[in-house]
Amino acid sequence: MSECPICNATLSKERREIEKGVFAEVEVCPKCSDEWIDETEYKRLYDIFRRRAFKVGGSIAIRIPKEIANAVKIHEGDELKFSVVKKKIIIEPT
Ligand SMILES: [Zn+2]
Numbered sequence: 001m002s003e004c005p006i007c008n009a010t011l012s013k014e015r016r017e018i019e020k021g022v023f024a025e026v027e028v029c030p031k032c033s034d035e036w037i038d039e040t041e042y043k044r045l046y047d048i049f050r051r052r053a054f055k056v057g058g059s060i061a062i063r064i065p066k067e068i069a070n071a072v073k074i075h076e077g078d079e080l081k082f083s084v085v086k087k088k089i090i091i092e093p094t
Helices: 039-049 066-071
Strands: 012-019 022-028 054-056 059-061 080-085 088-093
Touching: 022 039, 022 066
Parallel strands: none
Antiparallel strands: 012 022, 054 059, 080 088
16 A cells, blocks of 8 residues: 555555446555555546547447446347437437
């Protein structure tokens, strides 16, 4: 277990919901309440929320990470509805 760089107290690991249904392991300082995240966990979260679009036939596709699919209860074969609002794509189960 690591120490808080500000007050040197021993950090405790906690699970935080950073988006609905998506959890991250953070280290919390019991003194100053500052929260820290290690590089591996940061990379894991970055990879969940960033995806590259790719071509499938004449369409553009993206993969939905399983953490996000689980959070919104989307399963293989489900019919999804999408809409475009202010240049953002909203995908939802029907
Ligand atoms: Zn601290």
